[in-house]
Amino acid sequence: MEHRYWLMLLIILVTGSSMAVIYVKHESRILFSELRVNQKRQDELRIQWSRLLIQKSTLITQANVESVARKKLDMVLPENIQIVTLVEYD
Amino acid sequence: MTDKASSPAFFTARHYFVLAVLVALFVALIGRAAYLQVFNQKFLLGEGSQRQLRTIETAAYRGTIFDRAGNPLAISTPVDSIWVNPKIILQDTQGLKKLTKSLGLNFRKTFNRLKQRVNREFVFIKRRIKPELAQQAVADVKGAYLQREYNRFYPAGEVVAHVVGFTDIDNKGREGLELIYQDSLKARPGKRKILRNRKGEVVEEIAQVVAAEPGQDLTTSIDMRLQYIAYRSLASSIKKYHAKSGSAVLLDAHSGEVLAMVNLPSYNPNKPRNNVAQRRRNRAITDIFEPGSTIKPFTLAAAIDKGLYSAQSKINTTPGYMRVTGYPVRDFRNYGVLDLAGILRKSSNVGAAKIALSMTAQDLWKAFSSYGFGEPTGVSFPAASSGYLSFFGDWHPIDQATLAFGYGLSVSVLQLARGFSVFANAGKLLPLSLLKRSQSPQGVQVMKAKTARLVLKMLEQVVGPGGTAKKAAIKGYRVAGKTGTVKKSTAGGYLDDTYRAVFAGIAPASNPRLVMAVMIDEPDKDIGYYGGTVAAPVFREVMTQALRLLNVSPDKPQQISTLAMRSREEGL
Numbered sequence: 001m002e003h004r005y006w007l008m009l010l011i012i013l014v015t016g017s018s019m020a021v022i023y024v025k026h027e028s029r030i031l032f033s034e035l036r037v038n039q040k041r042q043d044e045l046r047i048q049w050s051r052l053l054i055q056k057s058t059l060i061t062q063a064n065v066e067s068v069a070r071k072k073l074d075m076v077l078p079e080n081i082q083i084v085t086l087v088e089y090d
Numbered sequence: 091m092t093d094k095a096s097s098p099a100f101f102t103a104r105h106y107f108v109l110a111v112l113v114a115l116f117v118a119l120i121g122r123a124a125y126l127q128v129f130n131q132k133f134l135l136g137e138g139s140q141r142q143l144r145t146i147e148t149a150a151y152r153g154t155i156f157d158r159a160g161n162p163l164a165i166s167t168p169v170d171s172i173w174v175n176p177k178i179i180l181q182d183t184q185g186l187k188k189l190t191k192s193l194g195l196n197f198r199k200t201f202n203r204l205k206q207r208v209n210r211e212f213v214f215i216k217r218r219i220k221p222e223l224a225q226q227a228v229a230d231v232k233g234a235y236l237q238r239e240y241n242r243f244y245p246a247g248e249v250v251a252h253v254v255g256f257t258d259i260d261n262k263g264r265e266g267l268e269l270i271y272q273d274s275l276k277a278r279p280g281k282r283k284i285l286r287n288r289k290g291e292v293v294e295e296i297a298q299v300v301a302a303e304p305g306q307d308l309t310t311s312i313d314m315r316l317q318y319i320a321y322r323s324l325a326s327s328i329k330k331y332h333a334k335s336g337s338a339v340l341l342d343a344h345s346g347e348v349l350a351m352v353n354l355p356s357y358n359p360n361k362p363r364n365n366v367a368q369r370r371r372n373r374a375i376t377d378i379f380e381p382g383s384t385i386k387p388f389t390l391a392a393a394i395d396k397g398l399y400s401a402q403s404k405i406n407t408t409p410g411y412m413r414v415t416g417y418p419v420r421d422f423r424n425y426g427v428l429d430l431a432g433i434l435r436k437s438s439n440v441g442a443a444k445i446a447l448s449m450t451a452q453d454l455w456k457a458f459s460s461y462g463f464g465e466p467t468g469v470s471f472p473a474a475s476s477g478y479l480s481f482f483g484d485w486h487p488i489d490q491a492t493l494a495f496g497y498g499l500s501v502s503v504l505q506l507a508r509g510f511s512v513f514a515n516a517g518k519l520l521p522l523s524l525l526k527r528s529q530s531p532q533g534v535q536v537m538k539a540k541t542a543r544l545v546l547k548m549l550e551q552v553v554g555p556g557g558t559a560k561k562a563a564i565k566g567y568r569v570a571g572k573t574g575t576v577k578k579s580t581a582g583g584y585l586d587d588t589y590r591a592v593f594a595g596i597a598p599a600s601n602p603r604l605v606m607a608v609m610i611d612e613p614d615k616d617i618g619y620y621g622g623t624v625a626a627p628v629f630r631e632v633m634t635q636a637l638r639l640l641n642v643s644p645d646k647p648q649q650i651s652t653l654a655m656r657s658r659e660e661g662l
Contacts, residue, residue, distance in 0.1 A: 062318050
């Protein structure tokens with residue numbers, strides 16, 4: 001008699017675990033497709049990021065900064081005679 | 091067990107029955123298989139390919155290479171490559187026409203190419219184009235698909251090409267840092283399972299088998315601002331003097347980091363195939379040359395360190411030439427009696443030779459070797475050279491004498507700069523690095539701090555009035571340095587009219603921050619060929635900008651106005 005209970009229990013466990021497998025498999029597919037969506041998004045963002053990074057490094061090249069400073073902002077390099085150095089003493 | 095089962099009659103009847111059933115089933119199975127294989131093959135193959143389960147690669151990007159401020163020097167951006175299945179696309183010439191048109195390809199040529207490869211299932215027709223373009227091109231075209239790849243882009247192009255190097259079409263490093271750090275930069279592509287339909291479209295992405303791992307980033311020690319300036323001014327000097335090639339290296343004196351390293355001629359790393367190998371060499375590291383007079387401060391330092399001479403020592407160089415076991419050593423003219431600083435200021439070969447000959451060969455060799463000549467610099471780089479310093483056991487007196495003014499040993503520009511950093515660093519020699527350092531390395535004391543400071547002071551006179559490097563002087567700053575004008579040698583001996591112009595210097599001299607070495611190969615003799623004429627101006631131009639950009643305060647107050655400040659509260 002005892003065997004029957006064991007069998008019942010095992011059948012329930014097996015059915016349960018097989019359902020769990022189905023569920024987990026399903027879940028993993030959903031998560032994976034989500035992962036792929038996010039990876040594609042990451043790719044797009046990376047394209048944008050690298051574009052911006054390159055743009056930034058072009059804008060801050062010495063030559064560019066210098067020409068903006070000189071032409072747009074009317075700045076000049078001070079002559080040495082115009083530079084005043086402050087020396088601290090007690 | 092039971093009697094019935096073991097009776098022969100019963101056994102035979104059942105036995106044959108079961109056997110017959112089994113055989114019948116088996117025959118039916120084989121028949122069915124044969125039927126499917128022979129008559130239904132086409133249909134089934136089609137059905138099968140509708141539901142292909144495949145494992146494909148997930149692309150990952152290679153690590154980015156940055157300069158020390160975080161500007162990209164090499165960056166991987168996603169691109170798409172278009173591939174087609176000839177079997178499918180050739181059935182739809184309209185689709186192929188549309189595809190070739192949007193990609194700017196010749197339709198006939200592409201058609202013929204695909205016809206030849208009709209038995210394949212995978213043919214690239216266009217590699218590495220912008221993702222948006224690629225997606226538009228393959229839209230609604232049967233049998234054309236995309237594959238994600240990564241393109242390597244070098245925003246700074248030829249300016250830093252020799253240091254960074256480049257990769258081949260498979261994203262493997264071929265030169266420079268790309269090659270040396272291939273293992274950490276490279277991406278590890280992942281694997282994933284997908285379900286494809288008959289058209290090759292991905293119906294479902296099923297699972298990730300192996301995660302893709304992008305490569306690690308690399309931060310170099312290069313400062314792009316200084317790199318640009320160095321490149322520009324080296325280029326203008328080379329152009330002005332019709333020189334063959336040139337190199338310059340700028341070091342941070344205290345950390346041993348390479349802030350700028352430029353070579354000319356250069357190449358465009360974004361199109362490396364268009365360039366000859368000769369242009370790709372990082373000459374500052376791989377090429378060695380006789381350093382000439384730039385070696386003299388080391389000769390003096392070695393002798394002072396041994397206690398043989400002091401700042402007050404006088405050396406008679408009259409009559410401006412001498413013979414060492416029959417071989418002549420000549421000065422430009424007769425400089426008479428000189429002190430040690432005078433030997434450097436006038437760049438007297440006779441003086442330097444006399445000092446070298448007062449030492450034992452072994453001591454001189456040991457000193458030179460400890461300054462890093464003939465030794466690796468610490469920078470790992472493809473084909474890096476350690477230079478050449480012959481063993482003292484093989485020296486004749488004339489070898490020792492010529493060594494004193496830089497002939498008979500060979501150095502790279504990087505080694506020369508490293509040697510000068512000993513004077514800048516109070517006698518310490520540092521291992522150099524092309525990668526950004528978080529802290530300065532320990533270094534080795536190879537010269538007494540006192541000696542290093544004394545020679546540094548003497549080197550300031552070279553840049554001052556009466557020296558050979560007046561064109562290296564920078565307003566507001568104290569500068570130390572040494573020129574070299576070296577006759578080029580070939581296998582047969584020294585050439586008469588071909589020279590190398592060399593300059594190595596340190597600024598500011600009161601508290602050295604930067605060390606720079608410049609070498610220009612074969613300037614036109616008719617325009618100018620002295621180190622002080624050709625190479626020193628490059629030093630001045632780059633150093634002036636570098637000191638300003640790095641916020642180094644001037645240390646030569648007589649050239650600038652000084653306002654003394656009583657206290658913090660009162661001023662500012």
